[in-house]
Amino acid sequence: MPDDVTSPPPADLYRRLLLCRRFEEVVAEQYREGRVPGPLHLALGQEATAVGVCAALRRTDVITSTHRGHHHCLAKGADVDRMMAELLGRRTGYSAGRNGSMHIADPDVGLLGTNGIVGGGLPIATGAAFGLQVQGRDDVAVCFFGEGATATGNFGEALNLAALWALPVVFVCENNRFAELTPSSTHVAGEVWQRAEAYGFPGVRVDGGDVHAVAAASHEAVARARAGDGPTLLEVMTYRLSGHYVGDPAEYRDEAEAQAWRDRDAVVRARADLAETDAAAIDDEIETLLAGAVERALAAPAADPEELG
């Protein structure tokens, strides 16, 4: 995408959002069928964060993701078949089916990895930004992390260093209101976006239900990083419609709050921006893509115990 366009065409946005949404719903069905060997953390309701941010990125930009990262991977251009195969424990998966959802990486599309360690990506993205800066590349690094990760030491260390060295990194805090089974009010003090100010770089809060707003804010942050002006902290206010993991009854959640988020669902709103026939064509396209991915994955051999590494 050219650098002066802040939001991709509506059809593209809808296609990407729907891919993230339906990919996870399809994987969850497979999980319930007993075909997913590991745990699954879904980002249902959070799609606009990944799609909006990645709309501002090039293929050569890099991201780090989290334990809840399918949408980041897909938005950055990871291969749907290889992701599906990895989640279904197949040898054609990104990691030969050995590792599953929390350990997907594709450096060829700038995806340095999802991560089982909360906050683990913060120093890595900072290091990637350092590497890009030293090599004089005008690519940027984006670090996705949950609001829970702002409590880690890594968060403070990464922000300080990125500020000091004016690194080309965008810290994207995906505030989905929960860390595991507890609401963020019990584990995050103050406002996340305001922490940037103390380090002397911009902190911005944006509505994660509005993919255009996320894309615009990301565009600005990425442009700043590319220009050599240093980091930005984006706090995207979103909501985790799923439980912490598939199977979590999420009894701790306020149903009215969840419904309020569903009522302004970014995927539904993106669809409403399109003519019905165009939207229906995209719906079909995504269903075909995912059904094929599942079929091809299930036809592939299961992960091989001889291939431990």
Added chain:
Amino acid sequence: MTTRPLKFWQGVNQALHQEMERDEKVVLVGEDVGGPGGPYGVTRNLRATFGPNRVRDTPISEATIAGLGVGAAAVGLRPVVELMFFDFCMLAMDQIVNQAAKYRYFTGRSLPLTIRTMSGSGGSYGAQHCQSFEAWFAAVPGLTVVMPSNARDAKGLLKSAIRSDDPTLVIETFGLLTARRDTPVDEDFLVPLGVAETRRTGDDVTVVATGRMVDRALEAAERAAADGVSVEVIDPRTIAPLDRATIVGSVSRTGRLVVVQEAPAPFSVAAEVCALAVEECFGRLRAAPVRLCAEFANVPTPQDLVEARVPGVDTIHAALLKVAE
């Protein structure tokens, strides 16, 4: 003593209830330990019983969670801090290794700190949630490291750890959380630190097994008995300090040693136990010591791959027959 067939997690839970009841200086701190009672329910009902002042949910701040324990113990509490998975202790290494373990050395004072964590590849959580680091911590002077293999020891060792005046790392095992063993309900029941348990007596081969491998070793020993090989099974229970006398006594008698563990072999507890046997029982060994360990590879996610990586009952049984030949 009245016993009940408790699950491992119930043993932990009962120990915490009893010790918090007994001593108001005992507090519990960790991620999600309060309201939900931990991600696997191990600490359920503790907050309801002892209140939010003594049972605290923390942010995701492992270094500071461990440090909370060090600092709070230094000013008079007997804290129990939980680091959800062993892998996450890596974020708290400084506080555990450089701070807690050195406290008595630097100050001459006690530091009654208990750190609970969970290890092992029982849960299909992959390479960053299932690692076995017991040997790393056992190599640090100033730390006691215990690794219960069943509900009874989980209860008795945790109670001893909480009453101990020095920092103790209690490694719980994910794959054992629902396994049962008869456990005394009595609040005075303790399992002493530093004392192994001989789970089965025998004359031909000594097996030293830890954590999830103990039950497998017992089953393999049962089968070997049917084949005419008499196997003694020792569960060290405390990794550091290791109960050397029990192991040396047994190996001196049987002349054969098989060590079974869920961690890979290089630089491990199994390596230490074999070194002990060679140093102390050299003249009485009738066969080279054998290590049955996880493959030296990362922990995969699919459960069949996980199992392919660690010794199973068949492997142990075959090794017992072979070493006894």
